[in-house]
Amino acid sequence: xxxxxxxxxxxRKKSSFERRNKPPVSAKYGYVRSFDGTKLxxxxxxxxxxxxxxxxxxxxxxxxxxxxxxxxxxxxxxYRAVWCDYRGHHNSEAPADLRSLTLPNIARDxxxxxxELKIEKPVLLGHSMGVNVLLEFYRQNPxxxxxMILANGTAQRPLETLFRHNILQAGFQLLKKTYxxxxxxxxxxxxxxxxxxxxxxLIALGGFxxxxxxxxxxxxxxxxxxxxxxxxxxxxxxNYDSYDATAWLHTLKIPTLILAGEExxxxxxxQQELMHQLIPESQLEIIRHGSHCSQMDLPDLVNFKIEQFxxxxxxxxxxxxxxxxxxxxxAKRPAPDPAEPS
Numbered sequence: 112x113x114x115x116x117x118x119x120x121x122x123r124k125k126s127s128f129e130r131r132n133k134p135p136v137s138a139k140y141g142y143v144r145s146f147d148g149t150k151l152x153x154x155x156x157x158x159x160x161x162x163x164x165x166x167x168x169x170x171x172x173x174x175x176x177x178x179x180x181x182x183x184x185x186x187x188x189x190y191r192a193v194w195c196d197y198r199g200h201h202n203s204e205a206p207a208d209l210r211s212l213t214l215p216n217i218a219r220d221x222x223x224x225x226x227e228l229k230i231e232k233p234v235l236l237g238h239s240m241g242v243n244v245l246l247e248f249y250r251q252n253p254x255x256x257x258x259m260i261l262a263n264g265t266a267q268r269p270l271e272t273l274f275r276h277n278i279l280q281a282g283f284q285l286l287k288k289t290y291x292x293x294x295x296x297x298x299x300x301x302x303x304x305x306x307x308x309x310x311x312x313l314i315a316l317g318g319f320x321x322x323x324x325x326x327x328x329x330x331x332x333x334x335x336x337x338x339x340x341x342x343x344x345x346x347x348x349x350n351y352d353s354y355d356a357t358a359w360l361h362t363l364k365i366p367t368l369i370l371a372g373e374e375x376x377x378x379x380x381x382q383q384e385l386m387h388q389l390i391p392e393s394q395l396e397i398i399r400h401g402s403h404c405s406q407m408d409l410p411d412l413v414n415f416k417i418e419q420f421x422x423x424x425x426x427x428x429x430x431x432x433x434x435x436x437x438x439x440x441x442a443k444r445p446a447p448d449p450a451e452p453s
Contacts, residue, residue, distance in 0.1 A: 115140055115202055118154060118172040118179060118194070122325035123410070136183050143227040145198070145220045147211060152202030153195040153224045157183030160426055161230045164194040165221070167239030168351060169339045171201055173331060174238050177410035178417065186418065188427045193233070195224045199343040201335075209342055213350040214240075218247040225255070234426055236260040236417070238406065239378065240269075246356045249363065258424050259363075260417060262370040263403050265382035266356040266389070318377055320400060323408035360389035367393040368420040370413065372401030394420065 117140070139155045154172070155161075162182055164175040172179070172194045179192040196203040197217050206212065221244065225233070234257050237245040242264025249256050319329050367390050371383035380397065387395040396416045398405040406413045421427055 115152065118156075119176055119328075119331060120180070121173065121176045121407075122327035123177065133184055141227070143223050145216075145223045147206065147216075149198050149206045149211075149220070150204040151195055151198065151220055151224060153193065153227070155228055156192045157189060159189040159191050161191045161193050161228075161233040163221070163225070163230070163233045163235045164192060165235065165237040165241030165244045166194075166197075167241050168347060169200070169336055169344055170239070170241075170332070171196070171335050173328065173335070174404060174407065175236065178236070178406055178414060181410070181414045182417075186414070188418075188421075193224070193228065193230065195221065199340070199347070205340070205343060209346045212343060212346040214243050214247045214354050215251070217244050218251055221248050222252060222255070231255065232257045234258040234260065234421065234424075236262070237264065238262040239264055239403065240351055242266070243351065243354050243356070246360075247354070249365070250356070250359070253364070256365050257426055258366040258368075258420070260368045260370065260420065261383075261386065262406060262413075263372055263375055263378055263383070264386075265378045266360055266386050267382075268352050268355055269378060318403045320374060320402040320404075320408045323400065324402075324404060328407060357385070357389060360386065361391060363390050363393075366420070366424045368417070369393055369395045370405060370416065371395065371397045372403055372405040372408070373397050373399050374401060375403045375405075377403035 117138075136157045138157075140152070142150050142152055145151055156179060164172070164179060166172060166174045175194065179194070182190040183192050198220060199205040199209070199212055206216075225231075232255055235245045235248065237243075237259070239262070242261045243266070245256075245259050245261065246266060249259065318332070321329065369383050369387050369390070371380050373380065383395060383397075387393050398409055398412060398416075401408050401413075
């Protein structure tokens with residue numbers, strides 16, 4: 112196993128003034144064996160009602176880092192943020208059989224993590240492919256979910272509508288056949304593409320609003336993608352592209368917030384609008400100027416939308432007492448005016 116890589120803090124680092132007087136946040140890191148013995152890494156940060164974060168295809172906790180930080184420390188209501196690395200990703204083991212890289216198995220992995228942490232009924236947050244992980248987790252465990260936040264995802268086969276075109280289906284099949292004939296050639300091409308500025312630019316422009324997301328965050332994501340074993344990427348894409356939950360979305364019985372980027376080039380807005388139509392009593396929030404990673408483009412706005420949703424479903428801990436409230440509650444009240452009626 113590689114050494115533990117903690118959650119990236121993101122380039123939007125807070126000033127020392129903003130960090131002052133904030134108590135340190137507890138963090139627990141660990142491993143759990145899943146149903147087939149695959150060793151999975153998990154993290155649990157902060158305290159309070161649990162929020163469970165699932166990232167997208169060959170992504171990482173970087174994609175939720177500004178939400179995790181906000182809800183464990185910066186929000187007036189504190190939460191416990193839980194995330195894990197998927198099988199074959201970052202701190203987790205690759206399974207012995209790469210054919211087990213499927214959304215149903217990743218959902219089973221998530222259950223193993225929640226069982227390990229004794230978390231019964233959390234709110235789940237998923238981005239991109241993480242949306243499908245959450246939908247599959249709900250299908251398998253409908254009584255284990257208090258609510259869902261589905262960001263920039265689709266319930267049906269993604270390669271059919273990726274970038275509003277199905278040409279990537281043919282491209283994926285070509286890449287798959289090339290890998291089957293010459294895996295070393297594809298692996299070398301992946302390594303060489305790390306130094307190719309065109310490849311890096313295309314990945315960045317496809318997933319982010321470069322005018323809003325810090326370049327440092329975009330560069331880190333590109334490095335993570337190009338460091339991924341292409342065999343893991345190919346096996347996971349194949350299963351991801353066969354996943355379709357549209358036939359049963361009408362059976363969802365939990366509060367659901369759908370977040371959509373107005374300028375999402377990867378999974379177009381109409382896919383989130385379709386989920387909104389199919390999921391009963393769901394709420395759709397469109398993030399203006401947001402890309403496929405609206406939560407990184409405009410984290411404060413997305414955090415506010417999530418907070419509103421959590422408040423609406425009454426999923427919150429007791430507000431942390433502010434200095435002003437504390438001072439008022441402990442200050443000596445003035446004596447009442449005898450001439451004033453009681």
